[in-house]
Amino acid sequence: MALDHKAASAQLAFEESIIASAPSLVQQDGESRNTFVGRCLLAQQNAAVSIAVKAESGEVIWASTYGTRRNAEGLAVAVTKDPEAVEVVVPGFVAEADKEQFITNAKADRAKIVGESSTDTAESLAMLATPPTTSTVFQAASISKPISAMAIMRLVQRGILDLDTDIDVYLATAEWKLPIELPESVEPEAKTTLRQLLAHTAGTSVHGFGGYNRKDARTNKIEIPSVVGVLNGAGNSSRVALHGPPRMYSFYSGGGTTIAQLVVETVTGKAMRQVLQEEVFGPLGLENTTATLDDSPNGGDFVCGHLGSEALPLAGGYHLYPETAAAGVWTTPTDLCKIQDAVVKSLNGEPVNGSIYLDASLAKEMLTCRFAGPDGVAFGVGWVVEAETSRFAHSGGNEGFICDAATYANTGAGIAWMISGEGYSQVQDAVNAVKAALNFPVATKPAKKEYTLPTSEEKIAGTYLFKESSLSDQYIRVSRRSDKTVFQFSTLKGEVVGKPAGTEGEDAFTFNVMPRVTSAKFKVNSEGQTLLMIAELTLVKQPTYFKRTTVTTTTTPSVADGPKTSKIVKKTEFYVER
Known part of the structure; x- marks a missing residue:
C-alpha cells in the first residue's frame, strides 16, 4: 500500500x-533498501532499529x-579477532577522567560476550x-516508568490508591521500610508519597538498574532477587534509601519507581506485570507488549540486546x-x-x-509539573513534560537497548523509536530529520549565559527560591556562621554544614x-542576582530589604539678636541588598 505524503516524507x-x-x-545489486539501511545501522553500532x-x-x-x-x-567474525586490535568507541558524554575505566569495562564486556554468546543460537534462545x-x-x-504510572493512575481512579497518601500506610504489612541516609543533623519533615516517587522528587537513591544476565539465570549461576531484595540491595544495585531533600525538585530515581512497584504489589496482592496487563496492555489493546520475566517474550518475536562497536549480541540474548x-x-x-x-x-x-481510559482530570495530572526541573523540562506523574511545546516524553536505556517516545499533547502527533545497540547519535540524527x-x-534552546563569582562568602547568605517559582514553593536558606556555610532545606528539619570544594576561585x-x-x-548573573545552582536547577537569592533612618539638624543663624533656630529632619529610606 502506498504511503501518504507525510508518511513517505x-x-x-x-x-x-x-x-x-x-x-x-x-x-x-538486488539488495533491498531495508536491508541496506540495516547494514548502515550495523556500521554505527546498531543491530536493529524500529520506529x-x-x-x-x-x-x-x-x-x-x-x-x-x-x-x-x-x-562469528569477532571470535577470530585479536581483542587488543578492536577499537573501543568512547561516547562523548564520558568524562576524560573516566575514559580509561570505560575502555577497560568495554573490553571485559566484549570478552564475556565472545566467550558466552558464541554458544547461543536462535533456537537455544x-x-x-x-x-x-x-x-x-x-x-x-x-519508558516502563510512565507506563507503570498509567497503571497506578487507573488504580487511583478506582480509589484503590491515592497519590498523596503516606506510602507507610500502604506498606504497613510489607517487610520493608524506606531507610533514611541523610546527615545526622537533618531529617525529613513530611511523608513520602506516590506522587513524589513517580515525579522523582522523593529524594530516593539508585538512578537505574543493570539487570541480570539471562544466560546466567537460566543456568542457575545467579538468583534473581525479589522486589524487596532489590530495595534492600540484595541484587547488583545498592539499597534504596532516602538520601536527599524530598519534594523540592526532580532528581531521577529508578529506586523510587521500584518502591512504587512494592506499593502496588502489596495493596493489590498481584505482581506488577499482572497489574500492567490488566490496567494498560489489555484495555489499550496492545498485542505486542508484555512485562513477563518468563523465557522468550512475545512468543519469541523479540530482538537481542547488542553492545560495543561491533554490535555483538548479549549472552542469553538480554538481561x-x-x-x-x-x-x-x-x-x-x-x-x-x-x-x-x-x-x-x-x-x-x-x-x-x-470507553474512557482515564478521567480527564487524572490525565491532566499526569502532564502537570508540580516540581521544578531544568530548562523548562520537569516531571509530571511519570512523564517528562516540556511546557513550551506541550511535549510529554520519556527515554530509556537497558543493557543493549535504547529507546524514546514523545507526543505533543496539544496535537496528538508523536514519534517513538527503539534501538538494539549503542549507536544513539546515528538514530537520533535520523529522528531529528523526521521531525x-x-x-x-522544537523547544527554544536557552541562550548560553555568562556568570561571575560572588565577591565574598558573606554575599551568598540569604534565602533562595526556584527560578520556576510556579512549580515549587520550596526554598533553601543559606547562612554564614563562624566561617562555615550552613544550608537549610525547607523540606528537612535541621541544617547541614556545606563542605567547600576548595579555597580559591569557583571551588x-x-x-x-x-x-x-x-x-x-x-554564581552571579549579568543582572547582579546571586544564584544557587543545584542538580541542574537554578535558585535565585531573594532581595533583602533594609530600613535606614538618618537624622539631620539644620541651625539657622539669629536675626537682630534673636535666638538661633534649629530644625531636625528625620528621613527614613529602604534599600535592597541582593
Whole structure:
C-alpha cells in the first residue's frame, strides 16, 4: 500500500539520514533498501532499529523495522579477532577522567560476550529466526516508568490508591521500610508519597538498574532477587534509601519507581506485570507488549540486546529486570504510540477502544509539573513534560537497548523509536530529520549565559527560591556562621554544614551538602542576582530589604539678636541588598 505524503516524507528523511551516516557503504545489486539501511545501522553500532510516527489524529501513519534480531555474523567474525586490535568507541558524554575505566569495562564486556554468546543460537534462545518486523519487541527500559504510572493512575481512579497518601500506610504489612541516609543533623519533615516517587522528587537513591544476565539465570549461576531484595540491595544495585531533600525538585530515581512497584504489589496482592496487563496492555489493546520475566517474550518475536562497536549480541540474548515498573516492559514503537495516544484521548475526554481510559482530570495530572526541573523540562506523574511545546516524553536505556517516545499533547502527533545497540547519535540524527520533515515543534534552546563569582562568602547568605517559582514553593536558606556555610532545606528539619570544594576561585563557592546533592554552586548573573545552582536547577537569592533612618539638624543663624533656630529632619529610606 502506498504511503501518504507525510508518511513517505518521514520514511525518506529517516532512511536518507541513516544511509548518510555510513558513507563508505554502497547498496548492492538486488539488495533491498531495508536491508541496506540495516547494514548502515550495523556500521554505527546498531543491530536493529524500529520506529513509528503518528499523525495528529493519533493514528500511526508509518512504522518500520530494520536490521537483525541477533548479529550472529558479526559474532562469528569477532571470535577470530585479536581483542587488543578492536577499537573501543568512547561516547562523548564520558568524562576524560573516566575514559580509561570505560575502555577497560568495554573490553571485559566484549570478552564475556565472545566467550558466552558464541554458544547461543536462535533456537537455544527460543527466538524466531526470521528478520524482525514492526511486531517485534524491544526492551522499553525506563519508558516502563510512565507506563507503570498509567497503571497506578487507573488504580487511583478506582480509589484503590491515592497519590498523596503516606506510602507507610500502604506498606504497613510489607517487610520493608524506606531507610533514611541523610546527615545526622537533618531529617525529613513530611511523608513520602506516590506522587513524589513517580515525579522523582522523593529524594530516593539508585538512578537505574543493570539487570541480570539471562544466560546466567537460566543456568542457575545467579538468583534473581525479589522486589524487596532489590530495595534492600540484595541484587547488583545498592539499597534504596532516602538520601536527599524530598519534594523540592526532580532528581531521577529508578529506586523510587521500584518502591512504587512494592506499593502496588502489596495493596493489590498481584505482581506488577499482572497489574500492567490488566490496567494498560489489555484495555489499550496492545498485542505486542508484555512485562513477563518468563523465557522468550512475545512468543519469541523479540530482538537481542547488542553492545560495543561491533554490535555483538548479549549472552542469553538480554538481561532480566525484576524491577518491572522501572525497566521491565517489552514493547514496540507502534504500541508506545498507542500508549501515549491514550493519554491524549483521555485528556480530551475521548474514548479508547469504546470507553474512557482515564478521567480527564487524572490525565491532566499526569502532564502537570508540580516540581521544578531544568530548562523548562520537569516531571509530571511519570512523564517528562516540556511546557513550551506541550511535549510529554520519556527515554530509556537497558543493557543493549535504547529507546524514546514523545507526543505533543496539544496535537496528538508523536514519534517513538527503539534501538538494539549503542549507536544513539546515528538514530537520533535520523529522528531529528523526521521531525524536521514533519514540522514537529522544537523547544527554544536557552541562550548560553555568562556568570561571575560572588565577591565574598558573606554575599551568598540569604534565602533562595526556584527560578520556576510556579512549580515549587520550596526554598533553601543559606547562612554564614563562624566561617562555615550552613544550608537549610525547607523540606528537612535541621541544617547541614556545606563542605567547600576548595579555597580559591569557583571551588570556594562550590559545596558538597549531602549524597543526593552532589554540589551546590553559587554564581552571579549579568543582572547582579546571586544564584544557587543545584542538580541542574537554578535558585535565585531573594532581595533583602533594609530600613535606614538618618537624622539631620539644620541651625539657622539669629536675626537682630534673636535666638538661633534649629530644625531636625528625620528621613527614613529602604534599600535592597541582593
